[in-house]
Amino acid sequence: MSLRLSAPVLLLATSAFAAVHGKVTLAGAPKNPDVAIRVGVSDPACTRMGKVMTENWKIGEGNGLADAVVWVLDAPPARPVGTETIVQKGCRYVPHVLCIAKGATVTFRNDDPTLHNIHASEYRGKAENAVELFNAGQTEGMATNEVFNHAGIFKIRCDVHPWMEGWILVTDGCCFAVTGADGSFQLPALPDGNYTAQAWHSGFEKPLTHKFTVKGGNAILDLEFNAAQAD
Numbered sequence: 001m002s003l004r005l006s007a008p009v010l011l012l013a014t015s016a017f018a019a020v021h022g023k024v025t026l027a028g029a030p031k032n033p034d035v036a037i038r039v040g041v042s043d044p045a046c047t048r049m050g051k052v053m054t055e056n057w058k059i060g061e062g063n064g065l066a067d068a069v070v071w072v073l074d075a076p077p078a079r080p081v082g083t084e085t086i087v088q089k090g091c092r093y094v095p096h097v098l099c100i101a102k103g104a105t106v107t108f109r110n111d112d113p114t115l116h117n118i119h120a121s122e123y124r125g126k127a128e129n130a131v132e133l134f135n136a137g138q139t140e141g142m143a144t145n146e147v148f149n150h151a152g153i154f155k156i157r158c159d160v161h162p163w164m165e166g167w168i169l170v171t172d173g174c175c176f177a178v179t180g181a182d183g184s185f186q187l188p189a190l191p192d193g194n195y196t197a198q199a200w201h202s203g204f205e206k207p208l209t210h211k212f213t214v215k216g217g218n219a220i221l222d223l224e225f226n227a228a229q230a231d
Helices: none
Strands: 009-011 020-027 069-072 083-088 097-101 105-110 116-123 131-138 143-147 152-157 165-171 176-178 184-186 193-200 208-214 219-226
Touching: 020 069, 069 097, 069 165, 083 097, 097 176, 105 131, 131 143, 176 184, 193 219, 208 219
Parallel strands: 020 219, 083 105, 097 165
Antiparallel strands: 009 219, 020 184, 069 176, 069 193, 105 143, 116 131, 116 152, 152 165, 193 208
16 A cells, blocks of 8 residues: 655754654544544443543644654664553553664553553554464553564554553664654754655554655654545
8 A cells, every 4th residue: 555755845954953853744634533432331440531532543733643653764773772661541551652672671560450451462464463472461550571672563452441552663773753742753863864764653554655864963854644545
């Protein structure tokens, strides 16, 4: 499936930014907008959280698309890896999308007064079966550490609460970011040169790919997904 990239936007920054930065936007309206989830009354820990919404699309001002991942394919080798955290809080995974370098550890922690589980699989597209990585149950206060040793896209879900899902994207390189509420992002500084960037969002089967140039340590890179081509 082909995804449309907006007319290339590549401007040399004149501000004090010493990095590649920009914005990911969504053109058009998604066919499956987010809706309220019927949680039911069987688990008071979730029902008392109030309205629970799906998290397929988070669209901000100027059609900025949150929870997209932008990374550079030909960036320098990965920076020293550390530990990131995903918390089960309010009967959802926080953050909803996480990007890490290969070899990093993710701590999964349950802050809710109810049973959750982290069922993680490598996502290889809708046409292929996902490959299960692990499945760990957690009561309140428990934490589990997992190391992600190869690059890929990984989906996590809770079998106890089926609306709960999240994503982890693991990259080979050191240069990546997850877009904020307004779709903006900033990547670590890169040496001057030509690079290839990709942008991924869970609503699309394939990432956008775009070549760009860093000059004087700066570049602005704006990318656009087309909602008509969403899965």
